[in-house]
Amino acid sequence: MSTPLERYQKLSLRDSLPKNHRYPIACKELSFILREAFHQFPKYLQTIIFQDTLFAFRLLPQIQTQSAVSAVHFLLQSVEAALPKQKRNMAVTEFKHAMVAHKRRSKAPQVEKGSLQLPQDILVHIFSFLDMQTLISAGLVCWSWNIAANDNHLWEMQYVALYGSGAKRWPMKLVGDRNDRVLQEPIDTGTITDWKEAVKGEYTGALSKKLTTNRGYCACCKSVVWLNNSKCPNAHSGISAEIQDIKPVTAFQVVEYLLDDSLSITSSSDSDSDSEGGSVSRLWAYPKHIR
Numbered sequence: 001m002s003t004p005l006e007r008y009q010k011l012s013l014r015d016s017l018p019k020n021h022r023y024p025i026a027c028k029e030l031s032f033i034l035r036e037a038f039h040q041f042p043k044y045l046q047t048i049i050f051q052d053t054l055f056a057f058r059l060l061p062q063i064q065t066q067s068a069v070s071a072v073h074f075l076l077q078s079v080e081a082a083l084p085k086q087k088r089n090m091a092v093t094e095f096k097h098a099m100v101a102h103k104r105r106s107k108a109p110q111v112e113k114g115s116l117q118l119p120q121d122i123l124v125h126i127f128s129f130l131d132m133q134t135l136i137s138a139g140l141v142c143w144s145w146n147i148a149a150n151d152n153h154l155w156e157m158q159y160v161a162l163y164g165s166g167a168k169r170w171p172m173k174l175v176g177d178r179n180d181r182v183l184q185e186p187i188d189t190g191t192i193t194d195w196k197e198a199v200k201g202e203y204t205g206a207l208s209k210k211l212t213t214n215r216g217y218c219a220c221c222k223s224v225v226w227l228n229n230s231k232c233p234n235a236h237s238g239i240s241a242e243i244q245d246i247k248p249v250t251a252f253q254v255v256e257y258l259l260d261d262s263l264s265i266t267s268s269s270d271s272d273s274d275s276e277g278g279s280v281s282r283l284w285a286y287p288k289h290i291r
Contacts, residue, residue, distance in 0.1 A: 018062075032078070033258065064106055217247045
């Protein structure tokens with residue numbers, strides 16, 4: 001049986017925080033860990049989690065997205081609720097410095113920002129290497145990235161990666177609510193013109209939970225991993241990516257995994273998803289604040 005430290009290290013939060021698309025999720029997991037389990041961990045692990053929290057605050061000025069600001073405010077609430085006085089004061093001070101630096105950086109001259117923008121064709125090429133969750137997150141960074149991230153060919157590639165390729169494949173479309181779904185006429189992929197809408201149309205059930213949370217429990221790794229288009233990024237000898245046993249997990253289940261080295265994987269209710277800000281509608285919602 002692994003130790004809490006080993007399980008925490010497997011979460012790779014420290015390595016994930018500097019990545020724009022993973023920063024909000026990593027902050028959220030840190031928030032739940034602080035609030036639900038911090039006092040149950042040994043002192044050495046508390047120290048590591050505290051240092052990762054300070055690190056998350058320090059990174060905020062580099063990540064100029066609204067989702068990052070929301071995530072760091074949520075992290076602050078957990079800091080104020082869970083940490084002892086001395087650590088809490090240090091973390092709050094770090095948060096205040098980060099917010100000041102973030103505001104200064106966001107007010108940088110637009111001319112300077114414009115000089116760093118890449119041509120759209122180069123952005124589209126770069127985005128072609130992203131999985132679906134990362135592509136959606138990239139579209140929230142700025143207007144230029146949003147335009148590139150909505151390129152129709154990129155979403156055709158996402159469709160192929162998720163559901164298969166070729167006009168000969170006729171996926172059955174599910175209609176109705178989650179508890180009463182029926183099969184509609186099959187869709188001829190050769191007639192699809194809006195590939196993003198096509199992906200959204202099939203974005204249901206377990207796959208939606210995996211891509212929304214961007215986290216899953218891999219039975220082969222026996223750990224919580226970052227998902228890449230609903231698949232474990234680790235190579236497993238003799239097991240293809242298509243048959244890997246991956247279960248989507250919530251931030252609450254991440255805490256459960258840290259405490260007990262086990263997970264009660266059950267289907268999450270709609271209220272569970274909403275409470276963690278992970279509903280499907282939010283994933284697809286057009287960003288209200290694009291810088």
